[in-house]
Structures are given as structure tokens and as C-alpha cells.
Amino acid sequence: MKKICVFCLALAICISSFTSCAKTSMKRTQTKEYFNYFDTFCSLRIDNVDEEAFSVAADELYKLLCDYDALLDIYDSHGETVSLYDVNKNAGKGATKVDKRLFDAIAFGIEAHELTDGYCNIALGSVISLWHTEREAARRDPKNSKLPDGELIREALTHTDISSIILDEAALTVEITDPSLSLDLGAIAKGYVGERACELLESLGHESFLLNLGGNVLAKGKSYKNAYWSAAIEDPFEKKTKVELPTVSLNSETLVTSGSYQRFYTVDGKNYSHIVSHKDGMPPEYFVSVSVVAPYMSSGLADALSTALFCMPLEDGQALIDSLDEIDALWIFEDGSTTQSQGFGGAK
Amino acid sequence: MRKSDIILLCAILCGALLVLGISGSLMLGKGNEVVVRVGGEEYARLPLDKDAELLIESENGSNLLVIKDGRAYISEATCPDLICVRTGYADERKSIVCLPNEVTVSIEEKQ
Numbered sequence: 001m002k003k004i005c006v007f008c009l010a011l012a013i014c015i016s017s018f019t020s021c022a023k024t025s026m027k028r029t030q031t032k033e034y035f036n037y038f039d040t041f042c043s044l045r046i047d048n049v050d051e052e053a054f055s056v057a058a059d060e061l062y063k064l065l066c067d068y069d070a071l072l073d074i075y076d077s078h079g080e081t082v083s084l085y086d087v088n089k090n091a092g093k094g095a096t097k098v099d100k101r102l103f104d105a106i107a108f109g110i111e112a113h114e115l116t117d118g119y120c121n122i123a124l125g126s127v128i129s130l131w132h133t134e135r136e137a138a139r140r141d142p143k144n145s146k147l148p149d150g151e152l153i154r155e156a157l158t159h160t161d162i163s164s165i166i167l168d169e170a171a172l173t174v175e176i177t178d179p180s181l182s183l184d185l186g187a188i189a190k191g192y193v194g195e196r197a198c199e200l201l202e203s204l205g206h207e208s209f210l211l212n213l214g215g216n217v218l219a220k221g222k223s224y225k226n227a228y229w230s231a232a233i234e235d236p237f238e239k240k241t242k243v244e245l246p247t248v249s250l251n252s253e254t255l256v257t258s259g260s261y262q263r264f265y266t267v268d269g270k271n272y273s274h275i276v277s278h279k280d281g282m283p284p285e286y287f288v289s290v291s292v293v294a295p296y297m298s299s300g301l302a303d304a305l306s307t308a309l310f311c312m313p314l315e316d317g318q319a320l321i322d323s324l325d326e327i328d329a330l331w332i333f334e335d336g337s338t339t340q341s342q343g344f345g346g347a348k
Numbered sequence: 349m350r351k352s353d354i355i356l357l358c359a360i361l362c363g364a365l366l367v368l369g370i371s372g373s374l375m376l377g378k379g380n381e382v383v384v385r386v387g388g389e390e391y392a393r394l395p396l397d398k399d400a401e402l403l404i405e406s407e408n409g410s411n412l413l414v415i416k417d418g419r420a421y422i423s424e425a426t427c428p429d430l431i432c433v434r435t436g437y438a439d440e441r442k443s444i445v446c447l448p449n450e451v452t453v454s455i456e457e458k459q
Contacts, residue, residue, distance in 0.1 A: 231442075232439070
């Protein structure tokens with residue numbers, strides 16, 4: 001009898017070890033990719049979770065991206081959901097009631113304006129749209145590409161005052177008092193939504209994940225290799241031999257880059273970036289790209305800063321970064337040289 | 349328990365551990381793969397250590413994937429901006445993305 005018990009026990013252990021190998025739905029790494037949100041590519045990676053848990057996270061993230069893409073859309077209405085397009089259409093016509101998520105995003109935009117000394121300005125929409133129009137026209141008909149009319153740019157620049165935006169938190173309304181002013185949250189959207197996505201993933205119990213929202217990377221925890229997530233700063237030059245770039249190791253941090261080397265168009269042999277300065281309404285020419293590293297839940301601020309730093313001379317940018325804790329930056333110049341703040345390079 | 353019982357038990361336990369060990373290392377796998385996704389769905393999975401070419405055909409166009417000398421890159425594409433071509437080699441920290449064609453090329457460890 002005893003012998004049989006011992007044998008059965010041993011057999012049970014054997015079988016359970018077999019089945020635990022074969023049947024586990026835990027996967028070492030899982031990735032989900034999303035297209036068509038924020039006019040770019042997004043992806044989610046979570047390691048060492050089972051398929052069901054990942055599937056739930058991926059679906060919830062999909063809904064979040066869908067919702068914010070609609071709320072922050074400046075080109076279209078979305079039925080009953082009031083979008084930024086609707087808010088802009090009401091400029092000069094009183095207050096518009098909005099979803100709390102849109103309200104909070106605009107409120108953050110106003111904060112970002114303050115934190116970047118006005119270099120990241122969500123009220124720059126009327127200037128940005130002049131460039132957008134020409135860039136899109138050039139896409140269809142490159143031979144006839146042209147710059148926006150200088151007079152129109154000058155006129156549009158007079159309609160970019162952030163104090164024309166009045167927020168009422170109790171009523172959840174946004175009012176734009178200047179009828180020619182329009183909001184564009186493009187400079188902060190991916191970082192801000194990235195933070196909301198992290199909150200979502202954490203609420204689902206995930207403590208390790210790697211999020212990429214159009215190049216804005218947000219990383220928490222570690223990969224299945226038990227190492228901090230690492231991200232590459234893209235080499236902005238065509239030949240890929242020009243510059244030595246560090247791999248950034250992210251310890252619950254975000255890496256955000258603003259650059260002129262992808263979204264641009266060409267007029268008379270010269271490239272014009274999609275990023276526009278609030279000072280003269282023209283694309284700045286200080287750098288080819290600027291990357292910012294910050295704590296992951298400051299990705300919105302990092303996004304604002306990467307835009308701001310791209311638009312200001314190096315010394316001003318360095319001073320701004322030095323005044324901020326836990327935030328670092330790397331600047332890449334046209335000649336391939338780079339400079340970085342002391343703490344750049346990530347974890348540790 | 350008699351001595352022979354103990355020996356039997358140990359032998360079976362060792363066997364179980366061996367099975368766990370082998371299947372564990374099989375799962376870990378060795379080497380990298382080039383994973384191509386189109387519209388978010390897996391389209392192809394090729395070994396990184398074997399030279400190959402793959403024409404990735406999607407709704408909006410096509411991209412030519414080249415795997416040579418342990419590196420993967422897009423050599424040609426029908427998209428207007430050719431950012432995917434200018435991106436250079438894919439590696440574990442960075443995928444190649446072709447937005448208009450909804451194509452991504454990533455380097456991942458064998459599953």
C-alpha cells in the first residue's frame with residue numbers, strides 16, 4: 001500500500017510538471033501594434049503575463065487611443081463627442097462644454113505653456129495650420145511646393161495668445177475669446193496620452209510594460225531579460241554614419257524626441273519642418289532633433305519640452321533643463337555633433 | 349518507507365525535474381528572429397542568421413525586406429517618404445516602421 005502511495009505521489013509530481021510546461025498561457029513577450037491613432041504608429045509590449053491579461057490590456061489601450069484620438073482631433077467632428085475641432089469652431093462664440101478628458105488635456109496644455117516659457121503653445125493652431133496646408137499640398141504636387149504667405153503668418157501670429165483660453169472647471173467648459181485663435185495639442189498629445197495609458201495599465205495591475213506612441217517611449221519595470229527597457233535615439237541622418245548615439249536605458253522613464261528629419265517638406269531644395277516657432281511662425285533651424293528623458297509620468301511635460309527645446313537656442317535650452325529635476329536632454333546638430341545634459345543616458 | 353521506496357521516489361522526482369529543465373530551455377530558445385507585422389498582425393517570421401529577401405505586400409503598397417549578414421533592413425518601398433528605408437537596420441531596441449503601408453519589422457528572440 002505504502003509503495004503504491006509513494007509511486008502515485010511521484011507520478012502526480014511528474015504529470016503536473018509536464019502539464020505546467022505544456023499548458024501555461026503565460027508568454028515571455030507579447031506585442032500589440034496600433035495604426036491610425038495620432039497619425040502615427042503605437043505599440044504596447046508586456047512580458048511575462050498570460051495571453052488573457054495581455055489581451056485585456058491591449059483592448060483597453062485600443063479604446064483609450066481611439067477616444068483620445070477623437071477628442072483631440074482638430075480636423076473632424078466625432079458625432080456626439082465634442083472634439084477639439086468643435087471647440088475651435090466655437091471660437092469667439094462663447095463657452096463649449098467638453099468631456100473631462102479633453103478639459104484636462106487642454107488644462108495641461110496651458111500648464112505646459114507656462115513651464116516652457118511659452119515655447120510650447122497649444123494656441124499656435126492658426127499658424128500651424130498654414131504650414132499643414134502647404135505641406136499637404138506639396139505631398140500631392142511636390143513640384144509646386146511653396147511656403148505659406150508671409151503676411152498670413154504674421155496675421156496668424158497675432159492670434160496665439162494663450163490667455164484667450166478660459167477654462168471653467170466646475171462647468172467643464174472651454175471658451176476661446178479670440179474668434180481667429182485655434183487650439184492644436186499636437187506638441188503634447190502623445191506624451192499626455194502616454195501618461196493616461198500608463199495609468200490605465202497600472203489600474204489593470206501591470207507593473208512592467210513598454211509603450212511607444214509615435215516615437216514617444218514610456219517604460220516601466222523590466223523586460224523578460226530582467227533588464228530595464230532600452231530605447232534607441234533615432235539617427236536622423238540618411239547615411240546613418242554621421243553620429244554616435246547612446247542607447248538609453250529607461251528606469252520608469254520616458255524618452256521623447258522632436259525632430260525635423262521625418263515630417264517636413266521641400267521648397268526650392270530646402271526642407272521645412274512641421275515644428276513651428278511661436279516667435280516668427282517659421283520652422284526653427286537650431287537642431288536636427290532634441291530628445292528628452294524624464295520620469296514616465298511626466299511624459300506630457302517631456303513632450304512639451306522636446307518641442308520647446310527644438311525651438312530655442314542651445315544655451316536657453318540648457319538653462320531650462322538645468323532648472324528642472326530628473327529631466328535631461330540631448331541635442332543633435334546639423335553637422336552631426338551632439339551635446340547632452342549631465343544626467344542623460346537613463347538608468348543607473 | 350523502505351530504502352527502495354526512497355530510491356524510486358528520488359528517481360521519479362529527478363525524471364520530473366529533467367523534463368522541466370529540458371522543456372524550460374527549449375522555451376528559452378536561442379537566436380533572433382525578424383518579425384514582420386502588417387496592420388498589427390504577424391505576416392512573417394524569419395531567422396536573422398539566414399540571408400533572405402521578402403517582398404512584403406500590403407493594401408497600400410509593398411516593402412522589400414532584406415536579411416543579410418545578420419542584419420535586417422528595408423531596401424525599397426512604394427511609400428512616398430521612404431522613412432522605412434532611411435531608418436537603416438532594425439535591432440532589439442528599435443523597429444522599422446512604414447506608416448503608410450502599416451508595416452513593422454522587429455527583431456525578437458525566438459519564442
